[in-house]
Amino acid sequence: MTYAYDPQNIFARILRGEIPNRTVFENAHALAFHDINPQAPVHVLVIPKGAYMSLDHFAAEASAEEQAGFMAAVAEVCRISGLAPGFRAIANTREDGLQEVPHFHLHILGGRSLGRMLP
């Protein structure tokens, strides 16, 4: 599969500092920030700094260092956000997954019981 990345997407603009964000955590390979339209008491988006459009793109083509940096950021978000009781991680992907922003992002949702995975 080939992956076409649009550098004008809103998360690319956040990474370039063109749009503000409420940062939760940042390292060399990832940025985590509060979702602008939270669906739970904790709703943080973790994004890689590299130009990857989706989870499968990131998993297929990101370096081991980028992937490790991303997962380290996920761990920090969970620790900082007090998610020991549990959480849900969602990566909406392309059309069937109703992905709105074409830069890979992992939603980290928690702070309450989240109910069943799908309605």
Ligand code: AMP
């Ligand atoms: P999706 O692509 O469907 O997985 O969801 C994109 C998510 O990005 C939605 O939950 C939006 O609320 C969120 N979002 C869109 N623009 C911003 C922004 N400028 N800052 C933070 N979150 C945003």
